[in-house]
Amino acid sequence: MxxxxxxxxxxxxxxxxxxxxxxxxxxxxxxxxxxxxxxxxxxxxxxxxxxxxxxxxxxxxxxxxxxxxxxxxxxxxxxxxxxRAMSRVELLTALERTGRNPFGVMRADQDPRPKRFPVFIRSENDHAKPSARLYHDQQELEAALRELPGLNFPLRGMLVEEYAAEPYGDGLWAKWGTWRIGDAIIVEHIAVEDTWMVKIGDHAKVTDAVAEDEHDAVATNRYAPPLREAFELAAIEFGRADHATVGGRTVIYEINTNPYSGIFVADRRPIRHKTQQIARGRIADALAAIxxxxxxxxxxxxxxxxxxxxxxxxxxxxxxxx
Structure with a gap:
């Protein structure tokens, strides 16, 4: 059990x-x-x-x-x-320090002064979709931070994160989900949207080309090596990482230790159905191993x-x- x-x-x-x-x-x-x-x-x-x-x-x-x-x-x-498991801030700071991520993160209540712009503001502890609004210089950022308390958002618990994203292709942006369960690293899925802030994804925007790329990534466990490094660094043995490819390298946005995985609904497209079976089968095997x-x-x-x-x-x- x-x-x-x-x-x-x-x-x-x-x-x-x-x-x-x-x-x-x-x-x-x-x-x-x-x-x-x-x-x-x-x-x-x-x-x-x-x-x-x-x-x-x-x-x-x-x-x-x-x-x-x-x-x-x-x-x-x-x-x-x-x-020992790292928090969101700890992990992103460590990933930047070790050269694995090209972007930094700062706490909003500690006079943040990013090294690079644009930046965005998000919560430290929840998994709600952050605002996609970008701030392009220090003046814009400081004005936004001054406004937050008046909007009932204490600065404590808020983060300023440097932007790091690039288009996936065909007007879409993408985010990948990869699990760790014990010793197993499992690339599970891609999510695509028409905005840089990808959260759940829009299934209607998954083209045949995207589905084929997803299938190849899942079947070959394409991102396993860099994601294993990230999970080891974070000291997290169970969770799912959100990541993307930026400038030809894998960047990690967060690791969720209580990730969502809903009921199985077979995709109508055979290739995505096969991808689902591969990913869920590997997750089941990893659960059996622990x-x-x-x-x-x-x-x-x-x-x-x-x-x-x-x-x-x-x-x-x-x-x-x-």
Whole structure:
């Protein structure tokens, strides 16, 4: 059994794995939330994936890291150490510093002065689509940052990110999604839109040429080498990276530790249907490789951080994260 731990209200992302609508056979998969486990003293023997790390508050990360260690000491297999997995800012900073990414990122509340323009503003911790508005010089940026508090956007938690994108072709822009599950790196799909800020993608804009390129990339696992480096650098063992090709090189925009993968709907085009089968089959195989056969329960040693939580857990209900 595999258990994905997420923040309250964000269990929908991999519901297809939990309810058997993924399209291929996968190991038993369950989803729970951190608040339920923070005070637990006994848990089922399973593989535990610490997801949604980017949505946790700093104090929650400390407790999650404490829980991770208690589970490891109990002999459980765990992926994504909350104490080591990099945040969005940490990862993008490290990717630029090591020469893997050509762009930088700064916190909006620390007087950001980008080395290159244009830039855009986004949230640090959620997965909503950022505004596609670009700011072309320091004066424009500072004016935008002054406006944010008046629009009920505190600067804390906002990022200024240098623009790094280029057209994919035929008036389209593209973003790729590549997973890591344990030791496996799996190129899954392409998303295309007619704007540089690609989020979900527009299926209607996937031409035959795009579908053929996607199939080749998935079948050959084209981007596996640079993405493995990024996941290793980030110390993330489960998640999906968003990336693109800019100037002939792979650039990484983020790694999501609670990625969405919906129910299986066979694409009408044979080549895309085959691509779906390849990607989902590899993901199923990777999940099988990290699976734990359930054999009873494991006791978790109480700690100074987690022991008090059991007493006030019944009243501890947090809102859903964005």
């Amino acid at each position: 595999i258990v994905l731990i997420v923040t309250r209200g964000n269990h929908y992302t991999l519901k297809s794995l939990a309810d058997g609508t993924y399209g291929v056979k996968t190991p038993k998969f369950r989803i729970t939330h951190y608040e339920r486990l923070f005070g637990a003293w006994r848990v089922p023997r399973a593989t535990y994936i610490f997801g949604d790390l980017e949505r946790l508050a700093p104090w929650e990360l400390r407790i999650a890291a404490d829980l991770y260690r208690a589970m490891k000491e109990a002999g459980l297999r765990c992926l994504n150490d909350p104490a 699976d734990t056969i359930p054999t009873g329960t494991a006791s978790l040693a109480p700690t100074r951080l987690r022991r008090p939580i059991r007493w006030w857990r019944p009243g501890f209900v947090t809102p859903r994260r964005p």
